[in-house]
Amino acid sequence: VIFIPLIFLLVFLFFRRETKFWNGNDKVSIAINEGSDVLVATFDPKGSSISEIVISGDTQVEVARSLGTFQLKSVWQLGVQERAGGSLLAKTVTKNFDFPVYIWADSQASGFTRGSTSSLLAAVFSPYSTNLGMGDKIRLALFTLGVKNLNKVEIDLRDTGFVKKAKLIDG
Numbered sequence: 001v002i003f004i005p006l007i008f009l010l011v012f013l014f015f016r017r018e019t020k021f022w023n024g025n026d027k028v029s030i031a032i033n034e035g036s037d038v039l040v041a042t043f044d045p046k047g048s049s050i051s052e053i054v055i056s057g058d059t060q061v062e063v064a065r066s067l068g069t070f071q072l073k074s075v076w077q078l079g080v081q082e083r084a085g086g087s088l089l090a091k092t093v094t095k096n097f098d099f100p101v102y103i104w105a106d107s108q109a110s111g112f113t114r115g116s117t118s119s120l121l122a123a124v125f126s127p128y129s130t131n132l133g134m135g136d137k138i139r140l141a142l143f144t145l146g147v148k149n150l151n152k153v154e155i156d157l158r159d160t161g162f163v164k165k166a167k168l169i170d171g
Helices: 003-017 072-081 087-097 107-114 117-125 134-146
Strands: 028-033 037-044 049-056 060-063 068-071 103-105 152-156
Touching: 028 087, 028 107, 037 072, 037 087, 037 107, 037 134, 049 107, 060 072, 060 087, 068 072, 072 087, 087 103, 107 117, 107 134, 117 134
Parallel strands: 028 103, 049 152
Antiparallel strands: 028 037, 037 049, 060 068
């Protein structure tokens, strides 16, 4: 009976130590590929808040590494083809929108911002492409559980003046 809590404690301490990005004190942002859109989720431990910025996948961007001009929803697949992974998406978002993003993840990571238990468990335990370590995932999940719904903000760039409607270069 004593060994079960001891094992959980050891596993928790191991994953707490095994973090690459989340230190629990500084803001961290993640570029999340949601297929048709890109979500930039910012976790702020000092303000105990989560901010989501939704960027339309139809937004035309200059891709990082001088790879040309594409719609944002195509950058994830381009990163796979160029063997750059999701880092190409994060670098492209930083280049075009000046959001300091160096963490990237596929769509399952949006569970960190959704708040439901099933999506949160999927964000932590399901296999998906990301540069987050297991310790980062667990600590982000614990942080998300502690954030009240009033401290979650979603901003869709289509509803702001930050992006403008125009004819894209491909017609």
